[in-house]
Amino acid sequence: MTVESKYQIESLLKEGVHEGVYPGAVLLVAQAGVIVFLEAVGLRSLRPKVAPMQKETIFDLASLTKPLATTLAIMKLVDDVIIDLDQTLDTLLPGHVPEEKMSISPRMLLSHSAGFPDWKPFYMELDRFPLQERKGLLRGQLLRMPLIFRPGQETLYSDLGFMMLEWIIEETTGVPMNLFLDRHFYNPLSLERTFICDTTHPRKFQTDQFASTEDCPWRGKVIQGAVHDENAYVLGGYSGHAGLFGTAREVYALVNLFMRHFYGQQDKYMRPETVRTFFTRQRLVKDGTWALGWDTPSLEDSSSGRYFSDNSVGHLGFTGTSIWMDLDRNVTVIFLTNRVHPTRNNEKIKTFRPSLHNVIMEIL
Numbered sequence: 001m002t003v004e005s006k007y008q009i010e011s012l013l014k015e016g017v018h019e020g021v022y023p024g025a026v027l028l029v030a031q032a033g034v035i036v037f038l039e040a041v042g043l044r045s046l047r048p049k050v051a052p053m054q055k056e057t058i059f060d061l062a063s064l065t066k067p068l069a070t071t072l073a074i075m076k077l078v079d080d081v082i083i084d085l086d087q088t089l090d091t092l093l094p095g096h097v098p099e100e101k102m103s104i105s106p107r108m109l110l111s112h113s114a115g116f117p118d119w120k121p122f123y124m125e126l127d128r129f130p131l132q133e134r135k136g137l138l139r140g141q142l143l144r145m146p147l148i149f150r151p152g153q154e155t156l157y158s159d160l161g162f163m164m165l166e167w168i169i170e171e172t173t174g175v176p177m178n179l180f181l182d183r184h185f186y187n188p189l190s191l192e193r194t195f196i197c198d199t200t201h202p203r204k205f206q207t208d209q210f211a212s213t214e215d216c217p218w219r220g221k222v223i224q225g226a227v228h229d230e231n232a233y234v235l236g237g238y239s240g241h242a243g244l245f246g247t248a249r250e251v252y253a254l255v256n257l258f259m260r261h262f263y264g265q266q267d268k269y270m271r272p273e274t275v276r277t278f279f280t281r282q283r284l285v286k287d288g289t290w291a292l293g294w295d296t297p298s299l300e301d302s303s304s305g306r307y308f309s310d311n312s313v314g315h316l317g318f319t320g321t322s323i324w325m326d327l328d329r330n331v332t333v334i335f336l337t338n339r340v341h342p343t344r345n346n347e348k349i350k351t352f353r354p355s356l357h358n359v360i361m362e363i364l
Contacts, residue, residue, distance in 0.1 A: 057210070064322075066240070109165050256332070
């Protein structure tokens with residue numbers, strides 16, 4: 001990438017700050033396994049005090065937890081032939097599973113076609129109970145609540161489906177999901193600033209090293225260094241849908257692990273064919289865009305823009321984070337922002353993000 005091209009991208013990032021798309025951002029672009037662009041712009045915090053964005057700022061990755069934590073753990077269990085993608089809930093979970101949910105499989109949960117609603121404000125009720133009781137109460141509600149469509153018949157992006165996946169991981173491994181991921185991936189990869197938030201343990205980093213998120217009406221303060229998602233927060237800092245924190249460079253270390261396995265350049269952590277399976281768009285539902293834990297470009301108005309190939313996978317996070325990988329061109333774009341700071345009502349990123357991806361791909 002030329003100096004002029006880098007200047008063009010950096011100017012666009014700064015324009016995002018000036019136009020109020022986000023207070024600050026970190027952008028990483030890699031091609032063929034080499035980082036060709038990494039810059040930080042703007043501010044990581046406006047409140048409680050002003051602080052500049054840095055390349056090593058730690059972000060609340062929000063729903064990037066789904067592919068980079070929950071899906072990764074399920075991928076490991078499938079690769080080790082401990083569970084099967086089409087195994088049903090009644091064989092994966094203890095106790096009685098209601099009849100309408102018996103046929104739900106990890107494949108359906110990963111591709112958002114299990115029939116669960118998209119979101120529920122569980123935190124409003126769970127907050128009244130002791131922390132150690134909350135996940136059990138949540139899981140009971142998940143089993144009892146009616147589905148909104150028959151499993152495998154439609155697609156609806158759902159946090160609740162990934163809460164179920166965390167339960168499967170915990171039941172299968174006998175350990176909390178965060179410890180399983182530390183043991184098998186984050187620690188072996190020496191990811192020092194990538195971790196799942198667990199409020200039962202002391203925080204490893206000072207508050208000012210994090211990008212601030214929302215001035216939360218429910219908690220009555222600006223959130224910095226704690227998970228933004230209210231349901232994840234009340235459950236102890238994380239669940240299957242949210243709670244992962246990390247930096248752009250370390251997110252790339254995880255993504256590059258996927259890429260190297262996908263291309264057959266490495267098989268240390270799992271078989272390449274396992275990664276290829278999870279990156280393949282599922283055909284359970286007509287016109288569905290979901291692979292397993294990852295999205296693929298939609299035909300119109302994709303957040304990846306116009307130039308990512310059909311053979312691409314990515315994901316978004318509510319706090320203003322995203323990953324897109326073009327598997328044909330071996331291009332990765334990691335775009336981390338604090339667009340919900342100080343309010344989630346700022347949605348300018350919806351038009352800015354695809355425009356940014358278009359400029360990057362035109363340059364490359």
